[in-house]
Amino acid sequence: MQKTIITIFSTFAILSMASCFPKASHVIRSLPVESREQILAQYNQDQLAEGKAIFSSSCDNCHKLKQPETRTAEKWNSIIKRMIPKAKLSDEEGKLVRAYVIANSKTI
Template sequence: MLLQMTMKKLKTSMIVGLGIATLAGCFPKASEVIRSLPVENKEQILAKYNQAEIAEGQVLFTSNCAKCHKLKEPESRTPEQWNKTLKRMIPKAKLNDRDGQLVRAYLIVNAKES
């Protein structure tokens, strides 16, 4: 009887553990590229990206981010705030590194001053 109860507890523990491991894998983590991006100012972004890339970032922001929630205005946050938010949201939107960087460039160029 005791062995049967121990086996049942072991089985339950294994099922719970597998469930937790499965759920943890469902939450995306930012790629190393996105997580390692420094906070850049508008001038640095404009030196790295041309107007076409920034416009592409706007299209990506509008088309991807609005799928899940109301869009925030770019000027509602500072570059530091956008950088922190995007490290979490880019993986959730399933954007690749390049597209994530373009969205980030668009938002930082149009962000409020720090």
């Protein structure tokens, strides 16, 4: 009996700890690595403007805004998947922010 209680308690503790480290949704995690050109072919200016608005309002809660031009598309592809869950964005919002930063990323 006591073992059952301990098991239930530890399962609960582990689950509640896991929620402190939010993971990107399956949709966000499975987005392919894409170049500026690939993004520009899929998103129109309105969507990129929307992405910029979400970026400006959601990405400066923990640190100053890290402008898209400061990183290459390659870098953004990996960083943005970590930051979307931190900013608690929906899949749609996350995709738009991702498109905006990659579309405006640093060109070498």
